[in-house]
Structures are given as C-alpha cells and as structure tokens.
Amino acid sequence: MGRKTFKRSRSHFTDRITADGADGWPVEADRYRLVISRACPWASRAAISRRLLGLEGALSLAITDPLQDDRSWRFTLDPGGKDPVLGIRFLHEAYDARESEYPGGVSVPAIVDVPSGRLVTNDYQQLTLDLATEWTGLHRPGAPELYPEKLRDEIDEVMEGVYEDLNNGVYRSGFATGQEEHERAYGDVFRRLDLLSERLAGRRYLVGETITEADIRLFVTLVRFDAVYHGHFKCNRSKISEDPVLWAYARDLYQTPGFGDTVDFDHIKRHYYGVHTGINPTGIVPAGPDLAGWLTPHHRDQLGGRPFGDGTPPGPVPAGEEVPADHRP
Template sequence: MSDVQQGVQQQDAGAGYVHGGKEFTRDMNYIPDRITADGRDGWPVEAGRYRLIAARACPWANRTLIVRRLLGLEDAISLGLCGPTHDQRSWTFDLDPGGVDPVLGYERLQQAYFARYPDYPRGITVPAIVDIPTKAVVTNDFPSITIDFSLEWTQFHRDGAPELYPERLRDEIDTVNQRVFTEVNNGVYRCGFAGSQQSYEKAYDRLFTALDWLEERLTGQRYLVGDTITEADVRLFTTLARFDPVYHGHFKCNRNKLIEFPALWAYARDLFQTPGFGDTTDFVQIKQHYYIVHSDINPTGIVPKGPDLTNWLTPHGREDLGGRPFGDGTKPRPPKPGEVVPVGHNPAL
C-alpha cells in the first residue's frame, strides 16, 4: 500500500499527511477478496493469471517482494514495479519504458482500481494484485497477501521453500505480529504524522517501549518466533531497514538509532545478508519516497545523502544463537533478470 493510505486520501482532499491537533490513525479498510486454492471469493490460484504490483520504497509492498522470492513464486505471479514517488492520484509506472506497465498497459495503478470500481473512494495503494485478463484489481489487503502466498499457493512453491507460517507456531506469530504492527510498523507513522506534541510523545514512548521489548527478545534468540525465519521476521525487517535512513530523522524517532540497539542491529544485518531480504531492498528509492512525497514534513524535497549503509554488510555473529534461516529448506535462487535492485541502490549489490 502507499506508505500511508489515509495520507493519500488526505492529499486527494487537498490536505497533507499531518492534521494539526490530531493523532494519526491508519485506515485499515482494504479490498477483502482473497486468492485461494478453492477460489471461494471467485479468484482461484492460477499460475500466470495475476500480477503483483509493488513499490520497493513501500515497507508493506516490500514484504510481498521478500515472501514471493523466499517461496519461489516468481514464475507463477508476475511483478510490476512502480517508482518511488507518487502524486495525489496514484502510484505510477514511471520505471517502465514510456511510463507504461508492459503487461497491463497502464500508466497508473489507479487504472486497475477503476477497472473494477469506477468510483473507488479510498487510497490507491501498493501492494495490489491485479487480474491480468480483466486488468482489474483483485485485492490490496496487504496483511493477507503474504499469508496467502504461504498457505494458498503451495502447489507453485519452489523445491526447498521455507515454511514461513507453520501451523504449530501460528498463534505465537500472530501475537508477535499484532504488537509489532501496532507499536513498530505503524508506530513510526504515528510519530511522523502526529498532529500535536502530545500525540507525538505518546507514539514515541510506545514505539521505543516496543523496540526495547524486541531488543530483549532477540538478545537470546536468533529469530522472532522459533528457530527459523517466519512471517514475523519479514514484517519487522522492512521497518528496521528504513529506521536509520528515514524514521530516525524524518519521523523524529530519535531516541536511538537502529545501530545503537546491539541485538536488533545484529538481527537486522543477519536478515539483510540472507537471500530474499537485502537483495529486495532499495535504499535510494526508500529515501526518495519519504523525503519527496511527504512535502508537508519535508517541504524542500531534499533527500539526505547519508547515512553510510555499508555497515549492513558487517559481520553480525547471530549464527552463535543457532537456528537455521530456511529450516529444512534451501535459500532462494538469485533474483530474476529485470527484478534486480539497481547497482548503487544497495551496498550489497
């Protein structure tokens, strides 16, 4: 989804991302349709039928890129990438030749939404999955998309695909995910888009209380739940990757930098250096998105030159805690040609 769905709606109304005197509240109403093996919502799992539309800049969309790679769904679900910035109307396909998605023939993601809902009233968000035959959006329900990749698309998983949402750990994963989402993933936005000093300080305290909890939890275990990478790690990673480049300064989340949390910083580097995580992360696009699109927070549009990101490649030492990244599975294959993060956008590339 757009970094902030409500923010897109507010800009459409001529406002900005911050409403004076108000606490930021994320609109969590999405198109609820699911693509499932039994096709119960009218959208059966079918290789080649659907196109995932994402933006590397967006943390919610970045999750889908990671899970699609880890599970090996690249050949079953095609990928369209929007650029890092958008206007008040929509994300655009400005990275493609002529600014047009080569499969859908659209210039804007908005066109896929309007193909299904001509008067769609909410934010035009990524990630979204589009039905290629009709060129109409199926769903933008980002929390469900990655879960469905794990549970509904199993017939198209690669050999050696990891189990990211194992049944025996599901309750614990859900509990951890809920706290991470409310306090961390969304908590940084509550800081950045706070409309009053009081709402900012409340959000700030909640965010760092949760980060302290994660620091303690990850001091003694390699991954958030169990001894392998799960959906919970994917969801936390995309926020951690953006913390020092964006959230610490741009969103005023400045009690600590990520690099000042020993366990969290080592954990983030461990994941970054794992195939599927760092090689889907585009720091240039991340910074461009936040610092250019959020013009009411950063009216000059200047994108910071720093921080130095080569430290993401330093040894993390997390192997000493045990655990196996992919469990009984194997690492994913390298990114497909055309899906590689540009050289210079990531210190690992």
C-alpha cells in the same frame, strides 16, 4: 476543535486468492500481477515473501516509481511510462476497473488480475499469509514455511505488537500533529524496540528456529529506521545501528537471500523525503546514512537456528528485478 490522530486506512479490497477459489479468485500461475513500490514497507513484505517462496515464475512483479503523484502510483520506470503487462500508466486504473469512482486511496501492495485488468486485493495484512499458505502448490522446492500452523498463535501475537507499536507506530510519530500524540507514538516505538531487543538477545529469530512471517514484518521497519524513520519521522531516541542486538539481527536478515536483495535504499529515501511535503517541505533527500555497515559480519549464526528450516535459500534474483548496484551497500 482537537487535532486529528493519524489512523491508517483499512484495506478496502479484501478478496483473497485461494487454492479453492472461494472468493472467485483461484490460485493460478501467470494469472496475477503483484504491484509494489520498493519504498513501501507493506509492499516490501510481499516482495520478500515472493522471493523466499520462489513464486517469481508464477506471480509476475510490477515496480512503481517511488514518487507517486495525485494520480497515484505510476509506472514511469517502464518504457513509455506503462506497465508492460497491464498496459496502464497509473495503478488507479486497476482500482477503477474494479470499482468505478472508487473514493479511497490507491495503495500497494496490490494484486491485479491480468486478463481483466481488475484489482483483486490490496489487503496487505492477509496477502502475504495467503502467499505462504494458499499458494503452496506453486512454491519452489525447498521453500520455507513462513507461517507454520503449530506456531501461528505465537506468530500472530508477536506480529500484533510489532504492528501496533512499531510498523504503524513510526507513522503515528511522524504524522502526529500534536506534541502529546507524537510523544505517545514515540514511546510506543521505543518500548517495543526495547522488548524486541530483549527477546532477540538469546534467539536468532522471533518465533521458533527459522524465519517466519514475523521476521519479515519486523525487518521491513528496521531496514528503513535509520535512513528515514529516525530523522524524518522524529523517532530519534536512538538508531537501530546503536542497539547491538537489533543491528546484528537486521544485518543477519539483510544478508539472507530474499531480504536484502529486495531492498532499494534510493527508492526508500526519495519516497519518504520527496512525497511527504508536509513533513519535509524542501524535498531535500539526506545524503546519509552510510550503508556499508549492512554488509558487516553479524555473528548471529552462533545462536543456532536454521534460516530456511529443512528448505533451501532462494535462487538468484530474476533478470529485470535486480536492485541497481548504486541503490544498495
């Protein structure tokens, strides 16, 4: 009997929150709660988008413990171990409120309807696109266009390759149960990284002159690469910090408001090394790597480009949402 190849589960709850409420979920300020883990790259996309678009005052944020257990993501970081808005201890409670005896996995990001306590969506691929395009009435003044209509075809094409080979490729490498499976995924990861390095050598951002959804989706993998994917997922041909182009690009984004201020390296490391016991049975979390380099000059501004286009940077991180000082460089 052949070994199973890692295959990412599709989102089960794909309702959309839209301006016209076509799926029964209209965009409304203070109605929904975004649940994330700072460890998870898919959830980090949503955290970055929310910051860049200035939706903090309209869409509240719940942050889970990086170490979930067999009862799902848990709210042990909050007083009493309960989310203060939803009043639940585990995210599966919102899933159960939506569909009793739901048999699938409980994933983040998730958006929960606060009045009913029901999960609305866990569709990580569509969620951030809707934040950028359907929630415009609640965007802050000066919010950037993260999914501009005239660039969508190119953005979609770039994002598809990044997802298949890199975002998901590192997982296919790390969870491979056979040598050939691992080597195929490993090859995809570094082939895509090489292509991205070539693309970014003469341009500041992936598509156009400003930050777009494509940059967010690439960043969340790059920022985790040296800390967890290089060793834990056996993607060890080279580190991002050893590629001058990708390392400068990643630092440029990290130092841009809305990106690095959402990154919690402690949560990232403790989750991957502590939860994936099949890969790391000892549960030991490596002491490294040294994070100081993330704050060094990148000089990418010499390539031109305007991070926020005609807009402005987001304001300070809201009180209570700051990443602890000892969890960042």
